[in-house]
Amino acid sequence: MKKISLRQGAERKLLNGIHLIDSKDIADQSLDNAWVEIRNVKGEFLGIGYLSQQNKGGGWVVSRQPVKIDAQFYETLFSQAWGKRQSYHDDQATTAYRLFNQDGDGLGGLSIDLYGEYSVFSWYNEFIYSQRDLIIKAFHKAIPQVKGSYEKIRFKGPDHDSRHIFGQEAPETFLILENGVSYQVFLNDGLMTGIFLDQHEVRARLVDGLASGKKVLNLFSYTAAFSVAAAMGGAAETTSVDLAKRSRELSQAHFEANGLDLVNHRLVVMDVFSYFKYAKRHDLTFDVIILDPPSFARNNKKTFSVAKDYHKLVEESLEILQAGGLIIASTNASNLSLKKFKEQIEKGFGERSHDYVALHQLPYDFQTNKKDESSNYLKVFTIRT
Incomplete structure (x- = not known):
């Protein structure tokens, strides 16, 4: 097993429990795709890990003790x-x-x-x-x-x-x-499977009646799993909006799997910001609005970044949200801290009065490294106006 040395200062992160190795912290930049014994600049043993480039960093520590990888x-x-x-x-x-x-x-x-x-x-x-x-x-x-x-x-x-x-x-x-609700999944059709499992506790609250009797708007809905959960929890009606044409077919399958009549559950293929304009033009309002966008998206030469633009979603939502309504604000951006995400939400609310009702992060089955905030990437605030 090859030995690597961490640059001075990087040792502290490892000792504080961070498992992700940053490429710039490695003295030998030529080494990649290998098991390594990690040492500090003094040559003292720090752990066993491997190097390999990915979107989050340059490798991972897998043990603080000498161990045989077999x-x-x-x-x-x-x-x-x-x-x-x-x-x-x-x-x-x-x-x-x-x-x-x-x-x-x-x-x-x-x-x-x-x-x-x-x-x-x-x-x-x-x-x-x-x-x-x-x-x-x-x-x-x-x-x-x-x-x-x-x-x-x-x-x-x-x-x-x-x-x-x-x-x-x-x-x-x-x-x-999931929570007694049926969802149709597929395991061999691209990277998606038909449902994001990390949101099951948020959907559980909807099934348990958070949206009972209410009109729900689900934006960036993918296969409308939030909408189905709300419908099973007694929502009066749901509207699911997603730009992908296939989302309608996949969403309908979830509703049909639970015997839900689509009369009160609309599936809309449209850009979300275009839908805001549509809703205002037709005087549509909602009691619950769910905002769960991708971390980054590009459409018609326009870009959307959660880190920079999430406040715009909140601002637009407030214009079609009933007084006393709920916004469920969600992101899975690991590069956006909980503090920075809340700042985006606050920027969207401006001077409007609101209360934070609940915060959900990754559920127990999504075990995290408690020492690394980016490991717990999911952040979902329920906010009452």
Whole structure:
């Protein structure tokens, strides 16, 4: 195993519990895609990790102690991760959740989700992908309950972004349960699966009646999972808006899976800012508005960045929100701190009175590194006006 030295000052981050290695902190910039023994400038041992470029950084620390990286190492990680999620395994109302979450479970660069009897591996860099055969074998030895597996490639490399890799193949589409609600998912059609599992606690509040009797507007709705949860929780009507044409078909499948009549649930294919203009022109108002945009988007030469532009969504929403209404403000931008996100929200509200009712971050199945704020990337505020 090759040895690397961290630049002076970088040692403090590691000792404070940060597992992500920043490329600029490494003295030898030529080394990549390798297991490494990490030392400080004095030559003292700091940990075991690997180097590989990905969108978040240049590598990961996987152990502060000398350890042999072999099949047993991975089996132990997967067994421990499975044990932490026993309450999810026992919950008959939920059959889809995260089984393994990167550095929160001891191995940055890899996440594994469960959809019924099937698992989905997401690989985030070239090196961890090069370990896939050993990792997959160890996973299925540690967790034999999983009947088949798929993978998603979330870095530039292989010529595919999704494929079946192990065991039984899943149907092209099938239903999973979350909080007692059915959702149609697909495991081998691009990087998406039909639902974002990290939002299941927010959807649980909607199922439990947060939007009961209310008119709900769900913006950047993707497959309208928030809308379906609200409808199952007694919402009087929902409107789901997304620019992607396919969103209508995928959203309709979720409603139909739960026997929900679409008469009171509209699916709109439109740019969100265009919909704001449409709603104001037609005097449409809502009791609950859900704002969950992508971190960055480009449309007709216009760009949207959560870090710079989220306040515009809040400003526009307030013009069509009923007095006493709720805004559910959400982002999954890991590069935006909770403080900075709240500043964007406050900028949108301006002088208008409002109260923060709740904050949701990643649920328990999405284990995080408690020492690294960016590990807990999800931030969802429920705000009453």
